[in-house]
Amino acid sequence: MRGTLTLTWILMVCLSQVAVQSQYYSESLPYDPRPVKVTNLYFFLHETLRGKNPTVVMVAQANNTSNDNYSSVPFGTLYAIDDPLKIGPGDNSEVIGNALGLGILSGKNSTIVVMYLDFGFTAGKFKGSSISIFSRNPLIKMERELSVVGGRGEFRMAEGYARLKNYFFDGTTVIIEYNVTVIHY
Numbered sequence: 001m002r003g004t005l006t007l008t009w010i011l012m013v014c015l016s017q018v019a020v021q022s023q024y025y026s027e028s029l030p031y032d033p034r035p036v037k038v039t040n041l042y043f044f045l046h047e048t049l050r051g052k053n054p055t056v057v058m059v060a061q062a063n064n065t066s067n068d069n070y071s072s073v074p075f076g077t078l079y080a081i082d083d084p085l086k087i088g089p090g091d092n093s094e095v096i097g098n099a100l101g102l103g104i105l106s107g108k109n110s111t112i113v114v115m116y117l118d119f120g121f122t123a124g125k126f127k128g129s130s131i132s133i134f135s136r137n138p139l140i141k142m143e144r145e146l147s148v149v150g151g152r153g154e155f156r157m158a159e160g161y162a163r164l165k166n167y168f169f170d171g172t173t174v175i176i177e178y179n180v181t182v183i184h185y
Helices: 002-021
Strands: 037-048 056-060 078-086 095-105 112-121 130-138 143-152 159-169 173-184
Touching (some): 130 159
Antiparallel strands (some): 056 078, 078 095
């Protein structure tokens, strides 16, 4: 019995020394802020609504028996989007990327689309990078502003805004001028 008590006492002394000798370990690194960059992007989004090669297609539509807002596109319509981004408004302008995403007509009594778009750049200085926009888009306004909520590549942790202006619309083709201010690291 005495041997057991001695062994227990020795074990307790050893364990107390281990706790004193050990230290807290963490993989956290001290915060080292990177400089903030502000980038201004200017391009044109080309959208084809009809024809042999549309860039916007209806994916789903609400099963409404009436269309109370008298719109040609009823509330709750979901669209898939794959629009080219070009340097200029002309058909022959250089393609610098594309906008992929979804838009849902969510204004019950107005033409408002809530959009998620990822603008991926395939050419130029920002090739391989993208910015993400998630915002309400009142289509009937000539000028509007959308929010930049993220990005990847050169635009990692991006935020900012995009100013849009309708450049051209003929019922089949829509060209929208984008002036985007991106704050990133």
